[in-house]
Amino acid sequence: MSKSLRNVLIPILAVILGLIVGAIIMLISGYSPILGYTALWNGIFGDLYTIGETIRQITPYLLAGLAVAFAFKTGLFNIGVEGQLIVGWFAAAYVGFSFELPMYLHIPLAILAAGLAGGLWAFVPGILKARLGVNEVVVTIMMNYIALHITNALIRAIAGKDTSERIHETASLRNTFFEEITDYSRLHNGIFLALIAVVVIWFILEKTTLGFELKAVGFNQDASKYAGMNVKKNIVISMVISGFLAGLAGATEALGTFEYVSTKGGMTGIGFDGIAVAILGANNPLGVIFGATLFGALKYGSLNMPNEAGIPEEMVSIIIAIIIFFVACGFIFQLFLDKLSKKKEVK
Amino acid sequence: MEHVIEMLNIRKVFGNFVANDNITLQVKKGEIHALLGENGAGKSTLMNVLFGLYQPDGGEIRVKGKSVNITDPNVANDLGIGMVHQHFMLVDNFTVTENIILGSEPTKRGSIDIKTASEEIARISKNYGLDVDPYAVISDISVGMQQRVEILKTLYRGAEILIFDEPTATLTPQEITELIQIMKRLIEEGKSIILITHKLKEIMEVADRVTVIRRGKGIGTVNVSETNPTELASLMVGRDVEFTTEKRQSNPKEEVFRISDLLVKDYRGVEKIKGLNLSIRRGEILGIAGVDGNGQTELIEAITGLRKVESGSITLNNKDITNLRPRKITESGIGHIPQDRHKHGLVLNYSVGENVALQSYYHAPYSKAGVLNYKVIYEKAREIISQYDVRTQSEYELARALSGGNQQKVIIGREVERNPDLLIAAQPTRGLDVGAIEFIHKRLIEQRDNGKAVLLISFELDEILNVSDRIAVIFEGEIIDIVDAKHTSEQELGLLMAGQKLTKDSTVQSLQKEGE
Numbered sequence A: 001m002s003k004s005l006r007n008v009l010i011p012i013l014a015v016i017l018g019l020i021v022g023a024i025i026m027l028i029s030g031y032s033p034i035l036g037y038t039a040l041w042n043g044i045f046g047d048l049y050t051i052g053e054t055i056r057q058i059t060p061y062l063l064a065g066l067a068v069a070f071a072f073k074t075g076l077f078n079i080g081v082e083g084q085l086i087v088g089w090f091a092a093a094y095v096g097f098s099f100e101l102p103m104y105l106h107i108p109l110a111i112l113a114a115g116l117a118g119g120l121w122a123f124v125p126g127i128l129k130a131r132l133g134v135n136e137v138v139v140t141i142m143m144n145y146i147a148l149h150i151t152n153a154l155i156r157a158i159a160g161k162d163t164s165e166r167i168h169e170t171a172s173l174r175n176t177f178f179e180e181i182t183d184y185s186r187l188h189n190g191i192f193l194a195l196i197a198v199v200v201i202w203f204i205l206e207k208t209t210l211g212f213e214l215k216a217v218g219f220n221q222d223a224s225k226y227a228g229m230n231v232k233k234n235i236v237i238s239m240v241i242s243g244f245l246a247g248l249a250g251a252t253e254a255l256g257t258f259e260y261v262s263t264k265g266g267m268t269g270i271g272f273d274g275i276a277v278a279i280l281g282a283n284n285p286l287g288v289i290f291g292a293t294l295f296g297a298l299k300y301g302s303l304n305m306p307n308e309a310g311i312p313e314e315m316v317s318i319i320i321a322i323i324i325f326f327v328a329c330g331f332i333f334q335l336f337l338d339k340l341s342k343k344k345e346v347k
Numbered sequence B: 001m002e003h004v005i006e007m008l009n010i011r012k013v014f015g016n017f018v019a020n021d022n023i024t025l026q027v028k029k030g031e032i033h034a035l036l037g038e039n040g041a042g043k044s045t046l047m048n049v050l051f052g053l054y055q056p057d058g059g060e061i062r063v064k065g066k067s068v069n070i071t072d073p074n075v076a077n078d079l080g081i082g083m084v085h086q087h088f089m090l091v092d093n094f095t096v097t098e099n100i101i102l103g104s105e106p107t108k109r110g111s112i113d114i115k116t117a118s119e120e121i122a123r124i125s126k127n128y129g130l131d132v133d134p135y136a137v138i139s140d141i142s143v144g145m146q147q148r149v150e151i152l153k154t155l156y157r158g159a160e161i162l163i164f165d166e167p168t169a170t171l172t173p174q175e176i177t178e179l180i181q182i183m184k185r186l187i188e189e190g191k192s193i194i195l196i197t198h199k200l201k202e203i204m205e206v207a208d209r210v211t212v213i214r215r216g217k218g219i220g221t222v223n224v225s226e227t228n229p230t231e232l233a234s235l236m237v238g239r240d241v242e243f244t245t246e247k248r249q250s251n252p253k254e255e256v257f258r259i260s261d262l263l264v265k266d267y268r269g270v271e272k273i274k275g276l277n278l279s280i281r282r283g284e285i286l287g288i289a290g291v292d293g294n295g296q297t298e299l300i301e302a303i304t305g306l307r308k309v310e311s312g313s314i315t316l317n318n319k320d321i322t323n324l325r326p327r328k329i330t331e332s333g334i335g336h337i338p339q340d341r342h343k344h345g346l347v348l349n350y351s352v353g354e355n356v357a358l359q360s361y362y363h364a365p366y367s368k369a370g371v372l373n374y375k376v377i378y379e380k381a382r383e384i385i386s387q388y389d390v391r392t393q394s395e396y397e398l399a400r401a402l403s404g405g406n407q408q409k410v411i412i413g414r415e416v417e418r419n420p421d422l423l424i425a426a427q428p429t430r431g432l433d434v435g436a437i438e439f440i441h442k443r444l445i446e447q448r449d450n451g452k453a454v455l456l457i458s459f460e461l462d463e464i465l466n467v468s469d470r471i472a473v474i475f476e477g478e479i480i481d482i483v484d485a486k487h488t489s490e491q492e493l494g495l496l497m498a499g500q501k502l503t504k505d506s507t508v509q510s511l512q513k514e515g516e
């Protein structure tokens, strides 16, 4: 069996198996899997509005997943995507409502501010890891809390309440054409930003000397040092680029979906889900498209399951988690397929 | 005659590549059976099939006459087959005992019974003269000791047939002698051994029979008592091989490289190089002989910028390169074939082509304005593959999939092709077959004849004597003497390596030392 065929077949098989096990669990708990999955389907593809909303949901997952995957390629575990996203969200919204600029400047400036804020947030764990060997996992988790509470405080200080004013129209990623064809969903131009980021990151990793170095450092630091690469510098660069991407995810929320920033009682979860997205996508930029689509669709579509099929939210989370679990265990299917093709060869 | 292992017409295919083409190997009980073949001939593959790591695509395996299906290493263990891999599979921060019982931990009332296991291990160790401390932590013991732990592991699990894949490649001569004793002891205790080695001397010394394979095909099995190294070499390569490389008289020119009063510490802060002086001229090969651990590693790392120099200076072409970044040092004209190819020499998850570009990816023609030119990179890779006879399916193959010797050829090709003013070759032929060794030695001499300097570090005295023009002996971080390669012998080098300085009136004509 050819490699590329297998790469497509495995995730599909995994999703199917995940759905089957999810169905069994629904059955055991006394819910109808047919009703449940119909509700899920309708929640994703039911009408133009839900399709628009599904794609909107996929947008930040793309960027968050990309952020995790990129860091991972350099051997870094960026658990701080969440915090980087939160500061990016705030920065984009702040530029969005406090400046008055023509659109062609305002949008890029707001996006850049978000990326830089996220990058700065990731720079801290990056430099600590490079200079002092501090474990980036611990630092990034701490940075998440710092991000949450600092942005909350800033929002209250600036707005005097828990929600900022709306961003100016010149900073909005709103797309009236999208709105019209999707029955006024919140689908916005952020999806283009995310897809461009995927292509750029793919290009950096596969075609540039920077990517060559980052991956080499991720695979083998000793050999990278031997080959004259600056391992410490590469760790910082990788972290900052990863944080930049996370910041962009925040920008799509600030400038597209919500058009404001408000204080949060807890994490958004998008940054953590980004870890799952990256794993589903095998830490490959193109794979992240698959991971984000699957994750975003399931996440958004499942919101419909309690309403339409009467399945409790907790149950829905379990089912979604099982599907994800099976996809993440893709290697089991790899083995299965290997056995299968071997048997054929013998015969 | 009873055969403990019979591998009949074994076939193993990777993709379109036939690594084992109907090979037959029959091992008698109580013998040491050597497996000989060029790099990439398929020896490790055949053994991985026997150990259950690979499934054969054809053929039959019989253990003690019974046909078996070895689906994984646990099955191999149960059949009494144990394997000591070339690259050890030990957990660094575990003790010897913990490593040995890993995967089959004995328990007593629910908790792991370390004590009984340790006693058992100590008993086996004593029985076979292995001298291993069951409570030592792996990261604290030498490579030779670690190998014994691997041997113990197989014995602890009741192995009757032991497979050794290039056990001597990473050992010092002293450790090799000890290993040979251990193998003889194992045979006395009724075990059988399959030994893979490229060193014909070792085969002649310990093996009873030898099976030769060439490019995946079995050539035949001969009794060691009825053959000789020359015959074995030509059997495996398919042509005659010269053991001593012919070379012209060296014609050294001006000094190109100099080390003065070098002081280097190891990672624990212990001084390993203590005021070392050395100089090399264009057109000469300087060999460094010495017992492992006398500062060779620290010396190389200091020269190449991988380790900080505490004091003293290193100059190349009259330019000070002390404590520069590794890349600056490389660019100033130093090439380095590192001692540990997996740790330093290669990114195993990169393709052969990418590994060829590892030192030069960042400049033209391999990249322009930060964008890689893979066409050029892979062209260069193809060039090296054909010139250095790298046996690989293609330049796109991951370095990981190459056989050990072929990985080495990729590194050597990469470094020599950069044509550095000073080429540092640390154990350049470790794990290479005799044909490849001959080839590499010729290349080193060719560099010399082109007016380049070569610094050769090796534990193989044969290699040092054969290739070098001058030999510097390193002892406890200092060069204690420099001798002319033509006028010295193994015995004299041995004395020097033990730290016994020769007097002026000794039979050896010792060359003038630095600055005299």
Ligand SMILES: Nc1ncnc2c1ncn2[C@@H]1O[C@H](COP(=O)(O)OP(=O)(O)OP(=O)(O)O)[C@@H](O)[C@H]1O
Pocket: B014, B017, B019, B037, B038, B039, B040, B041, B042, B043, B044, B045, B046, B391, B392, B393, B401, B402, B403, B404, B405, B406, B431
């Ligand atoms: N997993 C694999 N996938 C693809 N090719 C492989 C794989 N393992 C080995 N090969 C190829 O099979 C051939 C035989 O490899 P093997 O490791 O058995 O050689 P070897 O005789 O042990 O050589 P050496 O003496 O250099 O260790 C090589 O050409 C190698 O590239």
Ligand SMILES: [Mg+2]
Pocket: B043, B044, B045, B165, B403, B404
């Ligand atoms: Mg091998």
